[in-house]
Amino acid sequence: MPTLKELLAQREALQNQLEVARQRQAEIVLAEIVAKMGEYKISLSELMGHNVPAKAQVSAAVPKYRDAVTGATWSGRGRAPHWIADKNRADYLVSA
Structure with missing residues (x-):
């Protein structure tokens, strides 16, 4: 039966092997991504979402x-911030 020290050494060796295998696999996947980008003429900015067509852009x-105390604002979309939750929203409307 292996000792605790031997088991810990085995675990460390396995973790090192896992990291090497993960790195190799990541390099293979990255090469595949670069090849597909070239094949479909996808730029890095398109991949990062910086060059999205106008129709796809969200305004x-x-x-x-607006919270008069902090100046924080909210569009009314999504979850309400703590400063307006459970309060009369009419009191916080931004004047036109």
Whole structure:
């Protein structure tokens, strides 16, 4: 039966082998991604989402509510921030 020290050494060796295998696999996948980018003429900026066609772009939401104390704003989209949750939203409307 192996000792604790031997088992810990085996675990460390396996972890090193796993890291090497993960790195090799990542290099293979990266090469495949680069090849597909070349094949389909996809630029790095397109891949990163910086060169999205105008139709696909989401417009920035205009603030609809403002906290007078902190100046924080909220568009009314998504989850309500703590400063307006469970309160009368009319009191926080941004004037036109």
